Amino acid sequence: MEHGGTTQAGPATVDEISEGLIELSQAGFARFARYITGELGIKMPDSKLALVQSRLMGRVRELRMRSLDEYEAYFFASAHASEREHVINAITTNKTDFFREAGHFDYLSDSAVPALLRDERRAGSRLKLWSAGCSSGEEPYSIAMVLAEYAAGHSGFDFAILGTDISTKVLDHARQGVYKESLIGPIPRAMRNKYLLASRTGREPVVRVVPALRRKISFHQLNFMSADYRIKDMFDVVFFRNVLIYFDLSTQEAVVRKICRNLIPGGYLFASHSESLSPLDVPLRALRTSIYQRLG
Numbered sequence: 183m184e185h186g187g188t189t190q191a192g193p194a195t196v197d198e199i200s201e202g203l204i205e206l207s208q209a210g211f212a213r214f215a216r217y218i219t220g221e222l223g224i225k226m227p228d229s230k231l232a233l234v235q236s237r238l239m240g241r242v243r244e245l246r247m248r249s250l251d252e253y254e255a256y257f258f259a260s261a262h263a264s265e266r267e268h269v270i271n272a273i274t275t276n277k278t279d280f281f282r283e284a285g286h287f288d289y290l291s292d293s294a295v296p297a298l299l300r301d302e303r304r305a306g307s308r309l310k311l312w313s314a315g316c317s318s319g320e321e322p323y324s325i326a327m328v329l330a331e332y333a334a335g336h337s338g339f340d341f342a343i344l345g346t347d348i349s350t351k352v353l354d355h356a357r358q359g360v361y362k363e364s365l366i367g368p369i370p371r372a373m374r375n376k377y378l379l380a381s382r383t384g385r386e387p388v389v390r391v392v393p394a395l396r397r398k399i400s401f402h403q404l405n406f407m408s409a410d411y412r413i414k415d416m417f418d419v420v421f422f423r424n425v426l427i428y429f430d431l432s433t434q435e436a437v438v439r440k441i442c443r444n445l446i447p448g449g450y451l452f453a454s455h456s457e458s459l460s461p462l463d464v465p466l467r468a469l470r471t472s473i474y475q476r477l478g
């Protein structure tokens with residue numbers, strides 16, 4: 183049953199909330215921090231207190247509770263999977279962009295794809311790619327646009343993309359494939375014209391990715407902390423960008439090792455320019471900054 187958040191003293195008023203009755207005690211923060219790191223691998227030093235407070239406040243208001251400490255008590259007493267989902271959706275940082283770190287997309291179509299298609303170890307004509315930690319879909323749709331362009335010039339070329347994330351909120355967004363028009367600036371104009379449809383609905387101008395491109399991507403929930411990812415496919419390319427930064431070194435190593443189980447020998451892994459895999463003991467060799475190849 184959904185909690186109404188009503189205490190004996192009645193629900194919190196807007197004034198009480200804005201007067202600062204919201205603060206999470208140090209012990210309350212420590213409990214959430216342990217939970218978040220245990221569930222998601224995300225580091226939670228004390229400096230994240232303000233962030234955790236602001237991210238969870240929305241839920242406190244929805245439940246009309248009086249404070250974050252009240253929410254903390256409720257959260258840890260309740261076994262609701264839906265409440266766990268609220269916290270995970272609130273705590274994860276989902277910042278992303280179309281064609282973020284644009285050089286990766288040039289490298290993909292100019293170097294990685296031609297090399298993979300020449301590689302005799304590969305089986306099957308369809309290239310398989312995984313956007314691991316795909317957020318609201320901008321990354322896998324950028325990959326799809328680039329590969330659709332490649333396919334237009336290379337008959338017989340085909341591809342499929344898997345997008346995974348822990349947050350159900352961003353996955354729902356990604357499946358819709360609807361974006362504010364203000365976000366499409368980084369997409370080359372020719373691709374915008376081919377792969378996006380203007381939508382007349384809603385207050386703000388939005389675009390929707392064309393169905394033919396949406397069909398190339400399937401979105402699934404996956405927690406990098408799971409012992410077994412239960413993914414049967416072997417991928418030619420993995421985009422794993424701007425996720426590692428949230429993990430400590432041993433978690434980074436464990437996660438990259440698990441990802442490599444589903445990357446073919448000679449397959450490519452793209453990390454972010456701000457992330458280095460070189461301190462990790464993983465079966466990859468660096469090709470250039472942030473681009474790695476599976477040994478084997």
Ligand SMILES: C[S@@+](CC[C@H](N)C(=O)[O-])C[C@H]1O[C@@H](n2cnc3c(N)ncnc32)[C@H](O)[C@@H]1O
Nearest residue numbers: 222274276277278315317348349405406423424
């Ligand atoms: C900053 S976004 C990066 C999005 C995209 N890869 C990019 O570079 O633009 C990081 C994503 O990782 C996801 N994430 C964080 N921890 C995770 C975990 N333990 N399992 C799966 N996804 C996780 C978050 O939900 C978030 O959407």
